[in-house]
Amino acid sequence: MPDRVIWTVAFNTTNAGPNPIGPAPCVATVEGCTYDSLNLGADTFAGAPYVGVDIDPNGAFLDSNQPGFYCDGGAGGTGFLRLDTDTTSCWDTNKPLGKITALVE
Structure with a gap:
């Protein structure tokens, strides 16, 4: 490992992320798309x-x-x-x- 490391986390949602998934049937449901709420906490x-x-x-x-x-x-x-x-x-x-x-x- 190098002396310094930057670590990141990335994931795609319907509208955000490196490669957004795009429209999905779950958007029209009451629950929505659960992966759209995968917030990263710190x-x-x-x-x-x-x-x-x-x-x-x-x-x-x-x-x-x-x-x-x-x-x-x-x-x-x-x-x-x-x-x-x-x-x-x-x-x-x-x-x-x-x-x-x-x-x-």
Whole structure:
């Protein structure tokens, strides 16, 4: 593994994602398309196990078309993966949890 890693999560919904699925019959139902609500949450838990060093505790990498989702209000651009960081600690309590397992062959 390299010294630094950026890990991301991406999935497609009816209208969003790298390759949106497009119109589907479930859109017309009361339940809607359940995969349209697969929101990714992030929260920082005291005492959560971790390895490594977060080199920018005030930042996170984000790809969204919604300017309001960014700490800088989208000033650095939207619609592509970029570092969203701010001196106001915008992301310091919203770190996603994950596990990366490297397979050595």
